[in-house]
Amino acid sequence: xxxxxxxxxxxxxxxxxxxLRSYVQAERLIQIAFVLPSALxxxxxxxxxxxxxxxxxxxxxxxVIFGCVVGxxxxxxxxxxxxxxxxxRKQE
Numbered sequence: 207x208x209x210x211x212x213x214x215x216x217x218x219x220x221x222x223x224x225x226l227r228s229y230v231q232a233e234r235l236i237q238i239a240f241v242l243p244s245a246l247x248x249x250x251x252x253x254x255x256x257x258x259x260x261x262x263x264x265x266x267x268x269x270v271i272f273g274c275v276v277g278x279x280x281x282x283x284x285x286x287x288x289x290x291x292x293x294x295r296k297q298e
Contacts, residue, residue, distance in 0.1 A: 227295075245274070246277055253265045254266045254269070
């Protein structure tokens with residue numbers, strides 16, 4: 207007796223959801239523009255607050271550097287994820 211798959215495979219229809227998919231992709235890429243300045247500002251304000259409370263003068267600079275590093279790491283992760291999903295869509 208031949209094997210009969212009870213759940214047929216879905217055919218990918220590239221036309222359906224194409225517009226919505228492009229909006230989602232654009233939103234992911236727009237995140238990159240907002241992540242870096244936001245992380246920088248949060249690090250700056252956090253460092254300035256810690257400077258005021260701990261009576262130091264170097265934590266603001268450390269906060270800015272930490273914010274830059276965290277923002278860049280997150281931005282690179284978003285960009286790599288977007289590239290991976292674009293390659294995956296091309297293969298379909």
